Amino acid sequence: MSERTRHLPRRACLSIPGSSEKMLAKGPNIPADMVFLDLEDSVAPKEKEAARDLVVKAINEQDWGETVLCVRVNAWDTRWTYRDVIHIVENASDRLDEIMLPKVQSAAEVVALDLLLTQIEASTGRRSRVGIEAQIETTRGLINVEEICAASTRLETIIFGPADFAASMEMPVLTGGVQIPEYPGDHFHYVFSKILMAGRANGLQVIDGPYLKIRDLEGLRDFTQRTKTLGYDGKWALHPDQVTVLNEMFTPTQEQFDRAHAILDAYRVATEDEGKGAVMFGDEMIDEASRKMAIKFVTRGERAGMAKS
Secondary structure, three states, X not given: OHHHHHOOOOOEEEEEEOOOHHHHHHHHHOOOOXXXXXXXXXXXXXXXXXXXXXXXXXXXXXXXXOOEXXXXXXXXXXXXXXXXXXXXXXXXXXXXXXXXXXXXXXHHHHHHHHHHHHHHHHHHOOOOOOEEEEEEOOHHHHHOHHHHHOOOXXXXXXXXXXXXXXXXXXXXXXXXXXXXXXXXXOOOHHHHHHHHXXXXXXXXXXXXXXOOOOOOHHHHXXXXXXXXXXXXXXXXEOOHHHXXXXXXXXXXXXXXXXXHHHHHHHHHHHHHHOOOOOEEEOOEEEOHHXXXXXXXXXXXXXXXXXXXX
């Protein structure tokens, strides 16, 4: 499963509380590319152990289609983590794709999860390899993000968690993941860029965290445009309405998709048939760098099921 999901789209990544049978039942009908069943922040402490069985039942008994299916366990600095991992991975079917580890502060925490997963897979004879998603939510995690992204071949994505990060930075805000009008610029721009570069250097998909003002869809569009422009693959959704917006925003337009294909076709003719390293395409010069940029658009579009018009 890990190799299958590594290259699937993650435009909208939907969070579902693992303690809510009602919301777990609705999950397969929401068109998110990725769904994570949460045992961490959206589950009250007294409900965490019972939520494990609800999550396993949802994985095993519901039809999730081609959705990337993940479970977010609790962080290593809690008392629940190892039992979360063992209970979920030993009891869930091979339909479980990934485990998400929150509040990662060092590469050693990813290595520890990798080793635990390896032992579970060996002892249970599990046929599929479970992938890992890692969240950067603290200042120490950001400082160590390059080592974290290189810590395991199981890693598939790196995720920014804005609310916990704002708390870690002691920012004077009460809502994370939204704009701060008083700041003359984007207060997370450095963070976005640092995480993106670390992820891309290690072949990972890079995901932005949630926009907490659920009903403010225009605000969601505005804030999402920032990470989309930088090159992020997707963003968390906390509500089905957000899923619709994010799927649209992280999908190339048909015009962009067709133009990218046209650039690739023109460059292929120039290099293979005409022996040229650069060629005019309309009113611009295209070369190898143009090919690389066009491939990104084509790859994103194909992940979303697009075809040339």
